[in-house]
Amino acid sequence: MKFVDEYRGKDAAARMAAAIAQVTTRPWTIMEICGGQTHAIVKYGVDRLLPDTITLIHGPGCPVCVTPVELIDKALEIAALPEVIFCSFGDMLRVPGSHSDLLAVKANGGDVRIVYAPLDAVKLAQRHPEKQVVFFAVGFETTAPATALAVLQASRLNITNFSMLVAHVRVPPAMEAILAAPHNQVQGFLAAGHVCTVMGYTEYEPLAQRYRTPIIVTGFEPLDILHGIYLCVKQLEAGRASVENQYARAVRREGSREAQQLISEVFEVTHRQWRGLGAITDSGLGLRERYAGFDTVRRFGAAAPGATTPTECISGLVLQGVKKPQECPAFGKRCTPEQPLGAPMVSTEGACAAYYRYRRSPPHSRATLQETKP
Amino acid sequence: MTDDIDTVITSRLVRPVIEPALVCPAPINQHTQILLAHGGGGRLMQQLLDSVFLPAFANPLLNARHDGAVIELGATRLAFTTDSYVVQPLFFPGGDIGSLAVNGTINDLAMCGARPLFLSAGFIIEEGLPMETLQQVVTSMRHAAHAAGVTIVTGDTKVVDKGKGDGLFINTAGIGIIEHSLRIAPDAVQPGDAILLSGDIGRHGIAIMAMREGLNFESALESDCAALAAPVLELIHAGIGIHCLRDLTRGGLAAALIEIAEAARLQIDIEESLIPVVQEVQGACELLGLDPLHVANEGRFVAFIPAAHVNQALDIFRLHPLGQEACLIGHVQHGIAGRVTLQSRIGVQRIVDRLSGEQLPRIC
Secondary structure, eight states, X not given: OTTTGGGSOHHHHHHHHHHHHHHOOSOEEEEXXXXXXXXXXXXXXXXXXXXXXXXXXXXXXXXXXXXXXXXXXXXXXXXXXXTEEEEEOGGGGGOOOSSOOHHHHHHTTOEEEEOSSHHHHHHHHHHOTTSEEEEEEEESTTTHHHHHHHHHHHHHTTOOSEEEEEEEBOHHHHHHHHHHSTTOOOOEEEEEHHHHHHHOSTTHHHHHHHTTOOEEEEOSSHHHHHHHHHHHHHHHHHTXXXXXXXXXTTOOTTOOHHHHHHHHHHEEEEEEEETTTEEEEEEEEEEOGGGGGGBHHHHHOOOOOOOOOOOSOOHHHXXXXXXXXXXXXXXXXXXXXXXXXXGGGTSXXXXXXXXXXXXXXXXXXXXXXXGGOO | OHXXXXXXXXXXXXXXXXXXXXOOOOOOOOOOSOOGGGGTTSHHHHHHIIIIIHHHHOOHHHHTOOSSEEEEETTEEEEEEEEEEOOSSSEETTEEHHHHHHHHHHHHHHTTTOEEEEEEEEEEEETTOOHHHHHHHHHHHHHHHHHHTOEEEEEEEEEEOTTSSOSEEEEEEEEEEEOSOOOOSGGGOOTTOEEEEOSXXXXXXXXXXXXXXXXXXXXXXXXXXXXXXHHXXXXXXXXXXXXXXXXXXXXXXXXXXXXXXXXXXXXXXXXXXXXXXXXXXXXXXXXXXXXGGGSOOSSOEEEEEOGGGHHHHHHHHHHSGGGTTOEEEEEEESSSTTOEEEEOTTSOEEEOOOOSSSOOOOOO
């Protein structure tokens, strides 16, 4: 299949891995930001093609994983109301709140529906004027334009029974929080290609300069990721720190102006809580005052502060890239996709789920992979 | 270390931190009610079988965990199976609930190595279902049964109140006769066995999802819904030493292989680049974040056979319309009991795992 197969070739991957090995003289630690990249790395075994001296750590780029517990609890509370049709992307349904998840709310009679696009929720609101239709707006800058479009559409059609519970987050402030932490181990970033398709990468340029950290805008196929790592290592070895675009087939420096206009028309930058990371300045998007009528929180009240029970889950450390999923004592034992202790074990983009699904036991020696190299 | 990180992050705050940032909520340990995922063909369903049904009904025939039970009556060996069909929409490209209900049960019998003979049909109909719809479904069942040479010999009809059914549910049970001496069962699989796949995967699941969710593709994708008894019987008649057969249904190729690896207590190794997936299915899976390995099929099966029989078996497959794309996808070895591994396209091996429930489309 075009645009897919050519980025999954065995020989090309082996050549790229050899090129990385050739330019690597020292140990380097690189973080891939996006959960989609984490899954591709673990699913295809990209990390196992790398020299031992390169460590990949997995970043907080899973929107499901970083949505705060109190917001999920609020979603569960609203979804259980008889007058509500609660719409969500599929990933969110299994994410545990304090005591339940959306699947259980559905089993108890809540009208919870999976939608593929936020506009589908607006259509539902049109079809069910007697119901309150609530859309759970989760995601990074990638999904924000589609969410914005839904708000604009609802506004244009004067639909009053539609609202959204907004949990949109922005990537650059999270990257800065990681870089600013004293225990930071990240020496280079693979930035999330799809986020940059929308936003471009000018926001990353000051970060790369200020923290002397190369940032490579990277795609999601195995060869994209290997290429991103190659460009990152080359910069690190040369002592350079700039933003480079590996994903040029999809990303322009300025991004998509149209999509950015949609976002800024509907949303404004706000502070936001990240599950596992805490609150990060300017890291979220909230509805502007003129669209506040579509804010679920205004309609149904704000989320109560979460009364969380401490568990052995180390998802905060995993989301910051400080620990690998298998380093958690609960991994694969008391924490599985069926009985998750934390969101990264649930989401298709969560690091713990990726390791559980594709690599139950710790990765064996990379030496065994030498034979796949030319 | 945890405290330090917490402090650093909170130092960037404008608002106070509400929760201790590094904890997660208590797990949802026990499901006190049935979730949809319990029927999804994934691990939750396995738990349901292991914790509720198998302990309640335990007996050697059931414990074999085959697609149907093989019963010996004197010198005659019969295969017996049942399945219920709750598909929505009732009509989809490439089939409908009627053809599915006939073919699905025929396939379960075929996977026991049996020639399907007789079916029962039970209908649970929701009040208000258009008579014409029922007529169409029944006609489709008649055609499917006729094409496969089976007879529907007994049945039952119940009508439930409006809102208490989803239009139409159908249960079929079937009996077939085993006319050879092969023992075809998961625990007959041997180390060294080759694994043949009868065709490309994922058509049924994607066709249904596309229709249900209103997704449009450039070219029409049809379900692979088909009766598989004919190619199976041809393999048997040609003397292929089949050890095990399994049709791919919910849970897809992955679930079928994992079930067999577990029952045989052997390891299965497959290669991603050998598994055929048509472009429409691959494209939809890329878009929705689904893995074709886990997508449902209704007209594909895997055969575990001695490696020496591979070429002959593939020749027979390819003579049949349902086996044109048949191919070798992997092998069985001692390895780790119950494990399925896949060599990815870039040449690295990983585990193939059961899904928790159904695959859920991703966010982005």
